[in-house]
Amino acid sequence: MVGDFFSAVGDVLSSETTYSSGWRLAVALAFVAVGEWIAERAGTINISVEGSMLAGAFAAAMGYDASGSVAVGLLIGAAAGLLVGAVQAHFSHNLTANQFVVGLTLNILVLGLASFLNSSLKPETATAHVFEVPGLVEIPLLGPALFGQPWPLYLLYPLVPLAWWLVYRTRWGLEVRAVGENPQAADVSSIDVNARRRQAIYFAGITSGLGGGYLLLGQVGWFEDAIVGGQGFIAIAAVIFGGWTLRGAMLGCLLFGSANSFRLSLPAVGHPLNSELLSSLPFVLTICVMALFAHRTREPQSLARPFIRGLR
Amino acid sequence: MTSPAAELQGITKRFGAVVACDNVDLALQRGEIHGILGENGAGKSTLMKVLIGLVLPDAGAIRINGESRRIGDPAEAAELGIGMVHQHFSLVEPLTVWENVILGEPIRLDAAAAKRRVGEISERYGLAIDPDERISDLSAGLRQRVEIIKCLRRDPAIVILDEPTSVLTPGESEQLFEVLRLVVERENKAVALVSHKLDEVLAATDQITIMRAGAVVDRRDTADADAPGLARAMVGRPVSLRSEGAALGHIEAFEDDRLATGPVVEAARATEPQPVLSIRGATARGRDRRTLLDGLSLDVHPGEIVGVAGVEGNGQAALSDLLSSLLPLESGTVRVRDERPLPGRPGAMAAAGVAVVPADRHESGCVLDMTVAENLTLVSPPRPRTGRALLDRAGRALLDRAGRQAHAERLIEQFGIQTPGADAPMWSLSGGNQQRVVLARELSGDPAVLVAAQPTRGLDVGAIEYVSERLREAAADGVAVLLISTELEEVLDLADRIVVIFRGRIVGEMDRANLDVERLGLLMSGAQEAAAS
Numbered sequence: 001m002v003g004d005f006f007s008a009v010g011d012v013l014s015s016e017t018t019y020s021s022g023w024r025l026a027v028a029l030a031f032v033a034v035g036e037w038i039a040e041r042a043g044t045i046n047i048s049v050e051g052s053m054l055a056g057a058f059a060a061a062m063g064y065d066a067s068g069s070v071a072v073g074l075l076i077g078a079a080a081g082l083l084v085g086a087v088q089a090h091f092s093h094n095l096t097a098n099q100f101v102v103g104l105t106l107n108i109l110v111l112g113l114a115s116f117l118n119s120s121l122k123p124e125t126a127t128a129h130v131f132e133v134p135g136l137v138e139i140p141l142l143g144p145a146l147f148g149q150p151w152p153l154y155l156l157y158p159l160v161p162l163a164w165w166l167v168y169r170t171r172w173g174l175e176v177r178a179v180g181e182n183p184q185a186a187d188v189s190s191i192d193v194n195a196r197r198r199q200a201i202y203f204a205g206i207t208s209g210l211g212g213g214y215l216l217l218g219q220v221g222w223f224e225d226a227i228v229g230g231q232g233f234i235a236i237a238a239v240i241f242g243g244w245t246l247r248g249a250m251l252g253c254l255l256f257g258s259a260n261s262f263r264l265s266l267p268a269v270g271h272p273l274n275s276e277l278l279s280s281l282p283f284v285l286t287i288c289v290m291a292l293f294a295h296r297t298r299e300p301q302s303l304a305r306p307f308i309r310g311l312r
Numbered sequence: 313m314t315s316p317a318a319e320l321q322g323i324t325k326r327f328g329a330v331v332a333c334d335n336v337d338l339a340l341q342r343g344e345i346h347g348i349l350g351e352n353g354a355g356k357s358t359l360m361k362v363l364i365g366l367v368l369p370d371a372g373a374i375r376i377n378g379e380s381r382r383i384g385d386p387a388e389a390a391e392l393g394i395g396m397v398h399q400h401f402s403l404v405e406p407l408t409v410w411e412n413v414i415l416g417e418p419i420r421l422d423a424a425a426a427k428r429r430v431g432e433i434s435e436r437y438g439l440a441i442d443p444d445e446r447i448s449d450l451s452a453g454l455r456q457r458v459e460i461i462k463c464l465r466r467d468p469a470i471v472i473l474d475e476p477t478s479v480l481t482p483g484e485s486e487q488l489f490e491v492l493r494l495v496v497e498r499e500n501k502a503v504a505l506v507s508h509k510l511d512e513v514l515a516a517t518d519q520i521t522i523m524r525a526g527a528v529v530d531r532r533d534t535a536d537a538d539a540p541g542l543a544r545a546m547v548g549r550p551v552s553l554r555s556e557g558a559a560l561g562h563i564e565a566f567e568d569d570r571l572a573t574g575p576v577v578e579a580a581r582a583t584e585p586q587p588v589l590s591i592r593g594a595t596a597r598g599r600d601r602r603t604l605l606d607g608l609s610l611d612v613h614p615g616e617i618v619g620v621a622g623v624e625g626n627g628q629a630a631l632s633d634l635l636s637s638l639l640p641l642e643s644g645t646v647r648v649r650d651e652r653p654l655p656g657r658p659g660a661m662a663a664a665g666v667a668v669v670p671a672d673r674h675e676s677g678c679v680l681d682m683t684v685a686e687n688l689t690l691v692s693p694p695r696p697r698t699g700r701a702l703l704d705r706a707g708r709a710l711l712d713r714a715g716r717q718a719h720a721e722r723l724i725e726q727f728g729i730q731t732p733g734a735d736a737p738m739w740s741l742s743g744g745n746q747q748r749v750v751l752a753r754e755l756s757g758d759p760a761v762l763v764a765a766q767p768t769r770g771l772d773v774g775a776i777e778y779v780s781e782r783l784r785e786a787a788a789d790g791v792a793v794l795l796i797s798t799e800l801e802e803v804l805d806l807a808d809r810i811v812v813i814f815r816g817r818i819v820g821e822m823d824r825a826n827l828d829v830e831r832l833g834l835l836m837s838g839a840q841e842a843a844a845s
């Protein structure tokens with residue numbers, strides 16, 4: 001039994017498809033996590049990324065159906081994600097409604113809307129073509145995973161350094177970090193706290209919508225209600241897992257994506273393992289990390305705390 | 313003579329019913345350090361917030377260089393050349409020094425230039441600092457340097473410092489004042505130094521404006537001022553007269569109740585010389601590593617009221633937290649009767665017999681949305697003891713509605729709580745009656761020690777009298793009462809023995825018989841720390 005398991009693990013680890021699908025799944029998470037990371041650095045646990053992602057996926061399907069172009073589909077997906085983010089931002093950082101209540105409501109609303117529209121409009125979709133980066137795709141084991149994928153996946157590669165540069169090398173990023181840590185101090189230094197927080201959520205909405213579009217046009221190929229199925233939440237878990245650093249969050253995405261692909265490929269190589277159990281792995285890992293490193297990782301000091309001027 | 317750098321005229325600001333500033337005039341001259349002296353809540357900070365644009369006044373005018381201005385937010389103030397060093401640091405801890413200094417400026421982010429600029433300012437004013445250091449790694453003194461650099465970076469003509477030394481060591485304070493002197497003499501800036509500390513205002517300023525209860529009560533040239541005179545002006549002549557009178561036994565208010573309880577106190581102390589509450593060398597730090605208590609030692613005997621006098625922020629809150637089991641100690645012990653409750657362990661102090669009337673009624677004294685009966689039985693729903701631990705425990709876990717109701721109604725009658733009924737919501741009661749509920753609850757458990765923190769804050773005269781009466785009665789019944797109050801008047805009125813708390817330690821003690829109000833004022837401001845020990 002144990003021997004079986006290890007031989008299964010061996011099979012899975014030596015198969016290029018494992019890496020390839022693991023990377024694909026990780027990238028879907030990373031699109032969301034990179035935006036969520038910025039939103040959380042600004043002080044919002046933006047759970048509506050799940051809704052943004054789903055809205056992005058459905059809008060991408062509609063966009064592709066209407067135009068026949070993957071690029072247009074992705075663009076419309078990003079716009080739909082932004083729309084969900086804008087609603088979240090307005091309610092939680094203009095009207096100071098509870099960000100979790102707003103996020104929950106949005107997620108349910110988007111799910112219902114997308115499901116209804118999908119059943120009545122039935123968009124026709126396809127998957128984007130695979131683009132092999134010449135030369136790099138030849139790298140053994142990892143080459144096809146990293147550089148032999150549907151082309152929307154490559155959008156993530158510039159997005160991650162861009163997010164890093166925004167947060168650590170621009171004034172906007174400095175203010176975003178200040179606002180998530182000590183909004184009163186930021187306010188005294190004449191920074192518009194809630195505007196920065198809203199902008200960070202817009203960013204998360206765009207990347208999540210893009211992530212949804214990628215999921216649909218780069219991976220699955222058709223829309224179904226369960227296409228996102230909690231991946232937005234796993235991305236939030238990745239940000240927490242990574243201790244609110246970009247590197248850590250991306251590592252979390254890779255880990256959770258791999259775990260997911262492991263789950264998918266075990267039965268494929270003929271070794272059924274309880275896949276429900278495996279799919280809970282990201283959350284188990286996050287809980288373990290939080291239990292082990294809770295005192296060491298530093299979350300933004302004002303995370304999930306609304307800012308109202310004049311209150312100290 | 314040219315017009316002052318900044319002139320405030322007839323500034324009035326109300327917060328609800330409270331008048332924070334009442335028709336205040338103030339002029340800040342170039343090349344001068346202007347001390348604004350007053351107790352906490354005297355309106356100093358509000359006045360400065362008006363000048364920096366954080367608070368909009370209800371009435372009054374602001375003139376900058378003789379021109380009438382309206383200052384709506386700190387950015388506008390900055391444009392007019394007004395900078396402020398805030399009382400609570402306005403620094404973002406995980407960011408570096410240079411990031412904090414340039415925070416909020418509408419320029420391109422250029423790390424090298426920002427660091428150079430920090431270097432220039434720190435050199436010009438002798439404020440050495442490493443621009444790449446993270447704020448969270450800096451001591452309080454260095455953090456303040458960063459605040460000052462942040463303020464001076466824009467080269468303001470007017471610099472406001474709000475209680476700048478409250479977190480500094482004496483050495484750091486001296487350095488700060490040297491920098492201020494430099495700023496004033498070399499660059500002809502106008503400096504406003506807000507403080508409640510007599511010694512530093514005397515040492516560092518040129519002009520002094522003294523505020524009390526939102527109004528200016530006195531103005532002096534520092535050269536003509538002395539500490540006892542300032543102390544009297546700051547605390548207020550009526551208080552001083554009354555307390556001095558009280559010390560001599562001349563005031564009639566004391567003749568009825570005080571004399572009646574006096575002998576009881578004596579008797580209690582004579583029969584039981586052992587203190588019922590004894591704190592030894594209590595040292596504690598906050599989460600930000602700031603020292604809250606610094607080797608505080610204190611005894612309270614049964615039947616006496618010990619008043620802890622002091623300026624707010626010198627460890628009163630920590631002392632009250634300690635006795636509410638909210639604060640763990642780094643070192644030191646607390647003994648209640650023969651027990652040694654573990655500080656910081658939830659419920660330990662209450663189990664040992666310490667009852668607490670917390671300083672903030674609404675935050676920790678009661679639950680406004682629950683009923684009067686629920687509030688009265690919040691701590692320990694009364695139950696007849698069966699003598700079996702397990703049954704008692706189970707009994708406590710379940711709420712006995714009828715028993716609770718009866719108990720609540722008894723307390724309502726006994727403490728004269730004016731309420732439409734035991735089931736009325738707590739928020740429907742007046743402040744005085746809410747405080748009666750808290751007092752009734754705390755006293756109903758027959759405590760050995762009663763800690764009353766700011767027990768009369770925000771109450772009207774009648775309610776104040778009632779609370780005072782209850783505290784005296786509790787002491788007469790043999791309870792050891794610890795009164796923690798920043799209202800000197802209250803301490804003088806109630807306490808048999810007064811200890812002065814300063815920077816987390818007890819710096820002086822005096823009996824009612826040897827009361828010296830001026831010395832008390834000096835002790836409170838830390839001016840005579842050496843003389844006290």
